[in-house]
Amino acid sequence: MSALGILSNANLNGGQKLAVKYFSVAVALFGAQVLFGLLAGIQYLNPDFLFGILDFSVNRMLHINAMVVWLLFGFIGSVYWLLEDESGVPVVGLWLGNLIFWIFTLAVVVVVLVYLLIQVGPGELKSIWLINEGREYIEAPRWADIGIVVCVLAFFYNVAATFAKGRFTGVGGVLVLDLIALAGLYLAGMWYTPNISMDQHWWWWVIHLWVEATWEVLVGCLMAYGLIKTMGVRRKIVETWLYIEVALMFGSGILGLGHHYFWIGTPEYWFTIGGFFSALEPIPLVAMVVHAVFDAGHHKLKSTNNPALAWIIAQAFGNFFGAGVWGFMHTLPQINLYTHGTQWTASHGHLAFFGAYATMVIAFLYIAIQRWRGGVYMSGNLVGAWKWKWAIFLLHLGMITMVMGLLIAGYEQSQIERAIGGSDWVAYFTAQAHRWFVQGMFWRQVGGWLFAAGFVLLAWDLMTIGKRETRPALQHPAAETGA
Amino acid sequence: MIEPVALANFFTVFFSAAMVIMTGALYALLFAFSRVRGAPRLMPLAYGAYLGLCVSVLTLAQAANLFNNTFWTAIVGLMLVGYLVAPHAIWHLCVGTHAEAPPAGEPPSAKIFQQP
Numbered sequence: 001m002s003a004l005g006i007l008s009n010a011n012l013n014g015g016q017k018l019a020v021k022y023f024s025v026a027v028a029l030f031g032a033q034v035l036f037g038l039l040a041g042i043q044y045l046n047p048d049f050l051f052g053i054l055d056f057s058v059n060r061m062l063h064i065n066a067m068v069v070w071l072l073f074g075f076i077g078s079v080y081w082l083l084e085d086e087s088g089v090p091v092v093g094l095w096l097g098n099l100i101f102w103i104f105t106l107a108v109v110v111v112v113l114v115y116l117l118i119q120v121g122p123g124e125l126k127s128i129w130l131i132n133e134g135r136e137y138i139e140a141p142r143w144a145d146i147g148i149v150v151c152v153l154a155f156f157y158n159v160a161a162t163f164a165k166g167r168f169t170g171v172g173g174v175l176v177l178d179l180i181a182l183a184g185l186y187l188a189g190m191w192y193t194p195n196i197s198m199d200q201h202w203w204w205w206v207i208h209l210w211v212e213a214t215w216e217v218l219v220g221c222l223m224a225y226g227l228i229k230t231m232g233v234r235r236k237i238v239e240t241w242l243y244i245e246v247a248l249m250f251g252s253g254i255l256g257l258g259h260h261y262f263w264i265g266t267p268e269y270w271f272t273i274g275g276f277f278s279a280l281e282p283i284p285l286v287a288m289v290v291h292a293v294f295d296a297g298h299h300k301l302k303s304t305n306n307p308a309l310a311w312i313i314a315q316a317f318g319n320f321f322g323a324g325v326w327g328f329m330h331t332l333p334q335i336n337l338y339t340h341g342t343q344w345t346a347s348h349g350h351l352a353f354f355g356a357y358a359t360m361v362i363a364f365l366y367i368a369i370q371r372w373r374g375g376v377y378m379s380g381n382l383v384g385a386w387k388w389k390w391a392i393f394l395l396h397l398g399m400i401t402m403v404m405g406l407l408i409a410g411y412e413q414s415q416i417e418r419a420i421g422g423s424d425w426v427a428y429f430t431a432q433a434h435r436w437f438v439q440g441m442f443w444r445q446v447g448g449w450l451f452a453a454g455f456v457l458l459a460w461d462l463m464t465i466g467k468r469e470t471r472p473a474l475q476h477p478a479a480e481t482g483a
Numbered sequence: 484m485i486e487p488v489a490l491a492n493f494f495t496v497f498f499s500a501a502m503v504i505m506t507g508a509l510y511a512l513l514f515a516f517s518r519v520r521g522a523p524r525l526m527p528l529a530y531g532a533y534l535g536l537c538v539s540v541l542t543l544a545q546a547a548n549l550f551n552n553t554f555w556t557a558i559v560g561l562m563l564v565g566y567l568v569a570p571h572a573i574w575h576l577c578v579g580t581h582a583e584a585p586p587a588g589e590p591p592s593a594k595i596f597q598q599p
Contacts, residue, residue, distance in 0.1 A: 240580045271485055272554060279558045282504050283565045286511040287573035293515035294577040320508065329500045334547040335488045411497070419490045 004374045005469050011374045015083040015091040015162075018098055020372060022077030023365055025105050027459060029070030030358075032112075034448075034455050036063040041448045044441040058119050061139050062112065067353060068137065068211070069108055074361030075218050076155055079175065081368055082225045083159060087166030093158050100154040107147050111140055128192075135203055138189050145190050152183040170239030171224050174246055178217045185210040197265030204264075208257040213249055219360050220245045223312065226363055230309045233295070241291070262333050263340055271333050278331040282324060292316055304473050305370050305378045307388040307465065311363035314392065318355020326351050326403070338418040343440065344410030351403045354395075365462055370473060377471035384468065387461035391454050398451025402444045409440030484555075486548035495546040502539035506532050507566050514570040529570075536566055 009017050040059035042049050047056070083091050091097060118131050128134065129142045140148070156179040163172040189206035193199050224238040258274030303309040326348040330339040339345065366388075370378050413431045421427020431437060488496050513529035516522065540562050549555035 237580050244576065268484070275555070276558060279562050280565055282507050283569045286507045286566060286569045289508050289511035290515040290570045290573045291577055293512060293519055294574070294581070320504075325501050325504045328504050329497045332496075332500070332543075332547055332549075333485050334549070335493070335496045335500075337485070337487050338493070411493075415490065415493060419493070 004376050004472055005467055006374060007372055007467075008374065009372075011372055013084045013090065014094045015080040015097075016368070016371065018091070018094065018101060019077040019079075019081035020368060021098075021101055022073045022080065023368055025108075026070045026073035026077060026361065027365070027462065029066050029073060029108070031455060031459065033063055033066035033070060034452050036060075036066060038445075038448050038452060041441070041445040045438070045445060054116070055119055058115060062115060064137050065111075065115075065139060071215070071353075071357050071361060073104075074364065075215065075222070077368075078222050078361065078364040079155075079159060079218075081364065082171075082222070083162050086169050086172050086225070087162045089162060089166030091158055092161035092165055093154075096154055097158045100151050103147070104151045107144055111144050114141070115139075135189060135199075138203070138206055142190070145186070149183055149186055152179065152186070156180065156183055169235070170242060171221050171235075174217065174242055175221045178214055178221070182210070182214045182218070185214060200264040201261070201266060204257060204260045208260055209254065212257075213253050215357060216253070217246060217249060219315075219357060222360055222364060223315070226308065226312055226360075226367060229367055230303050230305050230312065232304075259331050259333075259336070262336055275333055278328070278333075282328060289320075303379060305366060306380065306382065306385070307378060307392075307461075308363045308366035308370070310388070310392055311359050311366065314396070315355065315359035315363065318351065318359050320355075322348070322351030322353070322355035326407075338414040339410065342410040342413035342418070343406045343437075344414060347403050347406035347410055350399065350406065354399050362458070366465070369462055369465055373466040373469075375473050376466035376469045377473050378466055378469075379473070382465075382469065384461075384464060387457055388465060391458040391461050394450055394454030394457060396454075398447045398449070398454055401447030401450060403447075405440045405442070405444035405447055407440075409437045409444070412436035412440065484552055486551055488547050492546040496543060499539045499543040499546060503536060503543060503562075503566075506536040506539055510536055510566070511570045515574065518574060533567060537563060540566075 009020075012020065036059045039050065039054065040056055040063055043051075043056045043059065050059075080091065080097065114131055121127060121131065123134070127141075131141055132139050133141055133145065138145075156176075159172075159179055160176045163169075163176055185205055188202045188210075191202070193202075220242050224242050227233040227238050228235060255273055256277040258270045258276075259278045260274075261270040262274060330336055330344050330348070366378070370376060412434050416434055417423060417427045417431035421430060510529050510532035513525050513532055517525035517529055540559060544550055544555075544559045549559055
């Protein structure tokens with residue numbers, strides 16, 4: 001262990017050394033997501049901006065793809081971070097993990113360069129394999145799709161073999177099963193069918209079951225580990241709740257994707273299934289509030305790492321408002337008919353992804369940085385604490401401003417374009433030219449700049465937090481040993 | 484079976500749906516606080532919030548034309564019952580999962596783990 005406050009790999013085990021590589025790329029990709037989001041936002045206000053050089057379609061694609069990939073890098077890094085702690089043995093096949101990291105990173109760079117250099121071209125089979133698969137949100141070309149599955153399988157091998165060799169904890173068991181789904185469900189978005197309804201059906205499996213369900217369980221595992229580390233919560237308690245979450249996911253989450261099948265040409269019974277689960281969606285949220293209050297009273301919220309705990313709390317609220325309130329406002333088919341695919345969806349998507357996932361990865365970045373600096377003090381009266389506090393404030397202020405701007409724009413679209421105009425081509429442009437839409441987009445852009453400022457501060461804080469601290473953090477014995 | 488919302492009811496649907504979640508959360512929050520703090524006087528407020536939840540659900544159901552169909556009417560009933568019992572059920576789970584004493588050698592959870 002090196003001196004306190006010094007960033008040194010000697011403070012980390014093998015899995016954690018690999019994890020910080022993933023975290024570094026994740027932060028860079030987070031920056032790319034913010035950058036391309038800002039450019040796309042400017043193009044809403046000034047459609048001529050970068051026209052023919054970097055078109056809106058490319059900016060939007062890069063904005064969303066960067067989000068998917070930085071979160072994936074963040075999750076993979078987080079799992080490597082906890083792997084040796086949880087299993088009690090060194091990562092099995094770490095060399096493979098390192099090799100896959102470089103291949104994965106190189107592949108992401110190549111895909112992004114191809115997106116930027118070949119923005120238009122013929123839509124033929126060669127394009128699908130080498131340039132762009134064309135499916136919204138998962139545009140990566142086929143070779144990269146196969147690469148992602150291979151990388152996730154190698155990652156699965158590292159995780160499963162390590163737990164098999166060492167201690168198979170409850171967190172480990174759920175994680176291993178979840179990684180099988182993570183590799184398997186991505187395959188659903190890889191085959192081609194000429195029937196657009198069938199194509200959309202399987203595409204939703206990737207978007208809903210891959211991004212929402214398997215990621216949600218993964219975040220549950222990370223949250224369990226995070227609570228043990230930052231609050232010293234007993235392992236038995238968090239693992240019991242992890243099992244409850246998985247049971248809820250299997251019980252409701254899988255059929256809950258019915259609300260995505262409303263308007264893609266699937267049989268009418270999906271209205272019944274989707275409507276049923278949509279209506280009952282708030283029950284787990286209500287349950288979550290009770291549990292949070294119970295735990296707050298039980299554990300007194302004492303923390304070893306204030307920034308990490310603040311981001312974990314932000315995750316609970318972000319998930320509640322982003323997925324819960326913003327989702328339920330327009331999930332019933334009677335109203336979803338008008339809102340689906342408008343800026344309503346973008347408003348919900350922004351808050352839900354940031355609230356449920358980005359917050360959790362950022363919490364892990366702070367957990368990692370504490371150990372990377374030799375277990376430095378990161379609680380009350382931390383030197384330079386203003387940076388993490390302003391970063392979390394600006395990121396949230398920016399996100400809320402964006403979400404409200406998009407909400408107003410989406411509300412206007414649902415009325416002018418959908419309900420009054422009947423969703424035709426003219427109605428689409430009439431809605432886009434309406435002052436509510438334009439003003440909503442203006443405020444979205446203001447929110448984007450605030451968010452970007454928060455990101456810069458976050459990146460600066462991650463590079464400097466704990467640097468001038470000389471006090472060590474005391475750790476809960478159970479958290480240290482993983483008992 | 485799906486009767487789309489009338490244009491005039493858009494805001495009512497959005498607002499009442501948001502209020503379903505907000506009053507649901509308030510009900511759960513007050514319910515849990517009442518139990519955690521041992522303050523039974525908070526419980527009527529919790530059920531007051533649940534009453535607000537019922538009003539929100541019924542307003543949403545009216546505006547979204549849910550009462551024009553048996554299936555959706557049943558869903559409304561299920562929502563009201565489900566939201567009412569969820570905090571009770573989850574409270575029992577919380578008590579059950581936290582009930583056992585920590586294993587030997589492991590300190591209780593409510594400790595200060597950081598330097599002053």
